[in-house]
Amino acid sequence: MYISSKASRIRQREAQRARDNRAEIVKARSAGQITRRDLYKWGIFTLAGTLALKNGLSPFAKSAFAEVPTGTPRSPLFDAVRFTQPMPRLALQTPIPLTQTGVGLNAVANFPAALGERAAKRLSYHTDFTDAGGNGNPDNPFLNPVTGRGPIEGRPPGEVFAHQRWNEFFPKVGYVMSIGQIAPGTRFDPHFPALNANAVWTYGKGRFQQGQLPPMLIKGRYGEPILTRIYQNLPVLRGQNGGFGLNETQLHFHNAHNGAESDGAANVHHFPGTFYDYRWSTTLARRDKINTQATDRRASGPDGNGGLVNVAGDFRELQGTMWAHDHRFFFTAEDVYKGNLMMINYYSGPDRGNEVLNDGVNLRLPSGRLLDSGNTDFDVNLIISDGALDPAGQYFFDIFTTDGFLGDFPLVNFAYAPFMEVLPRKYRFRILNACMSRFFQLGLADEAGNTVPFQFIANDGNLVVNPIPNTALDGGTLDHQGTAERYDIVVDFSAFRPGAKVRLVNRVTMRDDGRGPASSLTLRQAASLLNGLGSDPVVGPVLEFRVVNQVMSNDVPGVILRAGDGDPSVVPPVLTEQIPVVAPVRTRLVEWGRSGNGDSRDPKTGQCTPDCPETAQFPWTVKVNGAAAHSMNANRIQLLVPKPGEIEHWTYVNGGGGWDHPIHLHFEEGVTLFRGLDGRDPIPATEKLVRKDVWRLRSTGDRSVTFQIQFGEYGGSYVNHCHNTVHEDFALLMRIQLLTGVAGSPQAAVTPTPNPTPDGVVFTTPEILPEGDPRMPA
């Protein structure tokens, strides 16, 4: 995706000229100087919707100087050296206690008066805006205060987008955050230039603070529902985006068990000047079917004082390592890459985040002991991604690519290849692949390139039944980790003396055309590439651990933790129990492929739902049960689940053509059954019978994966999509409709499609494709 640093100067200039020209097109489009029609007329876009393979435009045009595709010029690194800056820990947020006034459906959750925040309610403030006369009332107290038009809250009005099960999961704590321009002086490395305000858009604490890096970390506890209020402080004008990113956002809490109104992917993006109240319920799945009386102590959350709060539900479905990110349809890649993401750890009775409490429930995994739960001294979130810079050192993204975007330098928690000091003891690492398109294959190596052992304990936030030693894995490293996948591992540094170094190493190369992983180096080979592979600097070591005698506590600043403190943590041989595989009520086939002719646009109006870039075309499409292929349309239901609790088996098949796709299912996790027809393809130990929410669809073998799934507790409109976010945007994504809400609620039926506008949300009736609707007669 980018040219070699050894390429000739002429070649480098050619590639830079192509990038400049593409930027000019974007600028001219933003300014209204040219239209999409112009671009077609001039042959800049092909009928298939891709950038024409012209020198001076496309990164894939055959160069006059070489036989390989021209790529983006290499990012300047301004003499930055790997492993010279400390790794920042994610910015931990402090929960705000909420108080309840009122009862029943009218109960409201109040923030402390000093914050000056409106109370959080079951119905959105858009409902109040509409009831008060909408835009027609100039004195409407619920008007967007920045633009003076439209509602103050982005959550759609009425019962369909009221918080489901409001009283059962009434929020006890809250967070107030704002998505906005990056704060002045922020940079990925001390040597890099400071980022321009519109180069990165990310979260700041409170209502007005500018965005900050590293990203935020929220610690959630089962039994303590959360109300997260997100203010939208992005520039009002779309063109003020630093070249990429859209000022319309919806925050998706990646696979938390929430109602559709808080999933952040129900086509409910909101606009500058507004806020959105997400209720992150901490609901434990199957709470309506299993352990309904909350008598199982394993189904529980920390109470803040060393005890437990029991919750209803199936302890085998407890979740841990999660994250949240933008999900504005058609712009997700740009927005997430730009910084619209955070991580959330859920803590439970078994996965307490305390390594000393011994009550028969707590697993005592490496974490720390200074807090009753949620210790992070030895439990570390790692957001690993790849970035790219333009010649001025500003964050760069190529909005014209429809295949995938690869950066050419590694970031860990948004710092360029940092180091972290560790004590000689066990650590847990929660590794998130936050790239847009890149797969990782990570392992640990000492300075001599020898493999350092680890144990794999959780996949996509779900504990595995038995820890898996790295010796059971291919090459002694993790399997390929696609975008959005989370792998939790435990590493024991006790074998190392202070002064020793251990590096986290990526050993998989990506194909030049961006289709997926190419080949894997041995860990030893990759570990020796201290500055990364010449053709791909993100292959090689990305993070260095330095074993030391003492470190500062992350949980209680000022406290010094020492090597001699001992290590009371354990990794028990059994972490949870296996969810049985049963004969399904029905089976589904979903194919993900590249047809070159998606139907996201209305054939009459040419508009997408929601609106998409004028120049966008949709090469990616989804088929359900062998029927016709479709690309994303938020007003089209492609798959429908008729009622809660039915167990289904789904098979995903890669449409072919050599692509790899990390496919993500919202809201529920599936138990991975097998790969290939009847299981004839190999399956990694880290996947077999393991719960997941992202599955890699490989480009080899049978290119398929089958899993068991069931839905319950909440319902509404969710999505299923490729998490190569570039594929997702163009538009490898389908709406799924879950009629799995509480009986009698709007979410027990098909819900209308919200269509957000700056003036408010309007609803339309969705189309339902018959092949995905089991209610249809056979």
Add this chain to the structure above:
Amino acid sequence: MKLASTLRTSMIALVVAGCAMAAPSASAQTSTTTTTTTTAAKKPPDSGGILSSASQKPPSTTATRDMINEAIQRSKMRSDRLRVEGKLERFGSEDPFAFNPAQ
């Protein structure tokens, strides 16, 4: 043809039965009984060895083993065509294709 179809149906029944034997019933996982239907056995596929196109079939709200197998074979065909002929993928356009259920 009839023999092939019978064999296929038997294979599917065996796979489903094997799955059920190897695992507890649905009620072992949940507190309510789940009705089990095996649509593959109820509605045998009919595409053995003939040119087929998914777009010509009426929509099915459940997938059979043959449908999955056909999708896998189509996927391989598309990939092979790209590799050998250098042609772009035709996912969704459903080029003529010989499905072999025994493969």
